[in-house]
Amino acid sequence: MKVGFARVSTKEQELNLQLKQLNDFGCEKIFYGKQSGVSVKNDEKLKELIDFIREGDQVIVCRLDRLGRSLKSILNVIDSIHHKKACLNIIDGSLNTGNDNPFSNAMINLCGVFAQLERDLIKARTAEGRAEAKAQGRHLGRMPALSDKQATELYKAKLNGESVSALARKYSVSRATVHRTFERINNKEK
Known part of the structure; x- marks a missing residue:
């Protein structure tokens, strides 16, 4: 059985494109949500997915970073999928863990490293933006309740x-x- 997983990080983003791709790829069941890849809510959605899958199933995602935002979390999800004797397949063909060979294992780790790098770069750019805003005296965070x-x-x-x-x-x-x-x-x- 092909089981899809779709995620966007914010409520403003849309899931429609991922859901269409997963449906077009032949997914019979799709788990999805609007939550950060590092949130507890994402962990809960992934647990639902892992609990659902059975031996021989394929977990399908549009991109590897949909599973999480850190190398550790992505590798943990992949390990959980493999523990259930299922495999992970990325729609663009960049990764299929059903191919149990050294090259495939190296690709899993390499893709995870790049997902972690992207997350770290986003955090660094955000921190730089905050520092610049603070230096210019702009208000950061929630606006005060009272003037x-x-x-x-x-x-x-x-x-x-x-x-x-x-x-x-x-x-x-x-x-x-x-x-x-x-x-x-x-x-x-x-």
Whole structure:
């Protein structure tokens, strides 16, 4: 039986192309999802796949990096597939682990190394971008729940005895946000 696996990393990306390729390749069952290759959710989807496959099955993927984003995780998935006496087949023909020979084994490791290299390059470029943005004084991460003006108003209202619950309702934030905002401004004032 041909069993497909498709994955995209973000909710904005589409699975349609991978699903079409897997269907065109003759997959009778396809496991798919929108999750990062390093996420727990991806591990769960891969476990479902591994639990499903049987001896003689072929696991089909469009690209090797769909199985994971690190060399270790990809090799672990391949080992799990082989442990079930199934094989892995990449649609573009770059790899078919049903061919148990030294060249095929070398290709598995080489493809995994390049998947890991790609992941490391993405992480490095992201870190460089963050450092540059920080050096230019741009805000990184989630935007604050309250503007500076609102935070100052909240601080003054709390000093004047207004309750945390009332302030949370007034500004449509959690009580924890009220506490954090008050502490942040209080520490600046000192």
